[in-house]
Amino acid sequence: MRKWQILKSGLFKNNPVFILYLGLCPVLATSTSIRDGFGMGVAATFVLLGSNVIVSAIRGVIPRRARIPCFIVVIATFVTIVELFLAAYLPKLNKSLGLFVPLIVVNCIILYRAESFASKNSVFSSFLDALGMGFGFTLALLLLAFVRESLGKGTLLGYKLIPGFEPAVIIILPPGAFLTIGLLMGFFNWRKNRGKTVKCD
Amino acid sequence: MSFGTIFAILVGVIFVNNFVFARFLGLCPYLGVTKDTSSAIGMGMAVIFVMTMASIVTWPLYRYFLAPNVLVEGLELARVLRTTSFILVIASLVQFIEMLLQKVNPALYKALGIYLPIITTNCAILGVAVLNIDTFFKDGKPLPGSYLGSIAQGFGAGVGFTLAMILMSSVRERMEMANIPKALQGVPIAFVTAGLMSMGFLGFSGLIK
Numbered sequence: 241m242r243k244w245q246i247l248k249s250g251l252f253k254n255n256p257v258f259i260l261y262l263g264l265c266p267v268l269a270t271s272t273s274i275r276d277g278f279g280m281g282v283a284a285t286f287v288l289l290g291s292n293v294i295v296s297a298i299r300g301v302i303p304r305r306a307r308i309p310c311f312i313v314v315i316a317t318f319v320t321i322v323e324l325f326l327a328a329y330l331p332k333l334n335k336s337l338g339l340f341v342p343l344i345v346v347n348c349i350i351l352y353r354a355e356s357f358a359s360k361n362s363v364f365s366s367f368l369d370a371l372g373m374g375f376g377f378t379l380a381l382l383l384l385a386f387v388r389e390s391l392g393k394g395t396l397l398g399y400k401l402i403p404g405f406e407p408a409v410i411i412i413l414p415p416g417a418f419l420t421i422g423l424l425m426g427f428f429n430w431r432k433n434r435g436k437t438v439k440c441d
Numbered sequence: 442m443s444f445g446t447i448f449a450i451l452v453g454v455i456f457v458n459n460f461v462f463a464r465f466l467g468l469c470p471y472l473g474v475t476k477d478t479s480s481a482i483g484m485g486m487a488v489i490f491v492m493t494m495a496s497i498v499t500w501p502l503y504r505y506f507l508a509p510n511v512l513v514e515g516l517e518l519a520r521v522l523r524t525t526s527f528i529l530v531i532a533s534l535v536q537f538i539e540m541l542l543q544k545v546n547p548a549l550y551k552a553l554g555i556y557l558p559i560i561t562t563n564c565a566i567l568g569v570a571v572l573n574i575d576t577f578f579k580d581g582k583p584l585p586g587s588y589l590g591s592i593a594q595g596f597g598a599g600v601g602f603t604l605a606m607i608l609m610s611s612v613r614e615r616m617e618m619a620n621i622p623k624a625l626q627g628v629p630i631a632f633v634t635a636g637l638m639s640m641g642f643l644g645f646s647g648l649i650k
Contacts, residue, residue, distance in 0.1 A: 261472070261628055265564050269465040309532065316525035323524065339464075342524045342571050346564040348469060414463050415639040422625070422632030430624035 243368055250372030256349045257380035258428045263349040266340045267381055268417040274397050277385030279333045283322050285374025287344050290318035295358040296366035311354045319345045349373060387420050388412060442586030447593045453649040454597035460565050461605035462639040467565030472631055481610035485603025487556040492569050495531050496595025499570040500588050502530060509581030527570050532561045569598045608638060
């Protein structure tokens with residue numbers, strides 16, 4: 241039962257993007273279409289899984305004072321695997337994600353989970369934690385990409401949604417990313433606090 | 442490399458492709474350290490310094506040590522080790538700058554010191570290093586004047602980032618008094634503000650082709 245809690249916590253209660261405000265750069269940059277957003281989410285989830293499992297497996301050997309460089313090397317290894325894989329098999333996705341594939345290495349979520357969870361818990365728990373956090377991250381990316389692609393391009397996964405709908409291009413441009421995520425965060429805050437407001441007088 | 446080209450690189454990276462407003466890099470410090478103007482300026486200065494240093498160091502590292510297009514036992518080091526070596530070099534560079542400042546210029550260390558450790562995981566620093574390689578190398582060969590160009594791009598990216606930090610912190614200081622809906626307070630309203638600023642910066646697009 242506890243294992244299930246670990247998996248679930250990353251999805252909603254501790255959603256890395258909307259609740260913890262972590263890893264925002266790739267979320268804003270790669271959410272212009274659902275395809276790119278999904279690719280980014282899967283790539284980051286893969287790195288998170290690999291780094292969490294390895295860090296947890298070698299947590300007894302890592303000297304405490306040199307732990308951050310060790311984590312970074314582990315993470316960078318998995319990022320390189322993703323980079324080479326994308327370049328070889330998915331060149332189109334690689335091109336649209338561009339700079340943000342190597343930048344997974346400095347994604348705060350991954351180092352944060354290695355430091356605060358994987359270095360203290362068993363391999364299996366760390367695996368579940370990575371899965372939950374990765375899904376939470378992907379979910380947030382998909383939500384943002386859904387809003388931006390449907391409003392900014394008028395399409396979903398490349399298919400036209402409503403004939404005659406004039407898309408608002410600003411949503412696809414950088415300002416749209418900032419506005420959309422700001423309003424979505426506001427929406428989640430509002431939902432979180434909805435039941436809690438008690439009248440004082 | 443003429444003065445005009447360098448000027449074009451600087452304008453491009455400060456205004457047209459501003460790291461925060463157009464490329465979405467370095468958003469964590471952008472939101473975390475912009476609560477007051479003085480710390481925003483301190484962080485900005487530290488970022489300019491580290492970005493310039495990172496550009497100075499990573500270009501020769503890529504060109505001569507990783508040597509693109511050269512195979513070592515069937516492996517192209519530049520492809521396999523680029524990300525790992527860059528992040529390690531940047532992390533040790535930041536550590537080194539911190540120690541050096543502490544010894545040589547304690548006053549400057551006092552001003553920038555607290556911002557240096559959090560700079561390592563700032564994606565804008567690794568971002569500028571990778572961006573330099575992407576813009577100034579073609580098929581593994583450096584373009585003419587690329588070393589100077591990448592240093593200019595590193596410095597300009599830092600200046601653009603600082604500009605964004607100062608703009609944001611001045612707005613946020615004012616927003617303290619404003620009456621903002623409860624759900625939007627804090628980070629959400631900061632994003633909405635950034636969106637409006639980004640719209641302003643969109644006006645610069647087309648300035649450089």
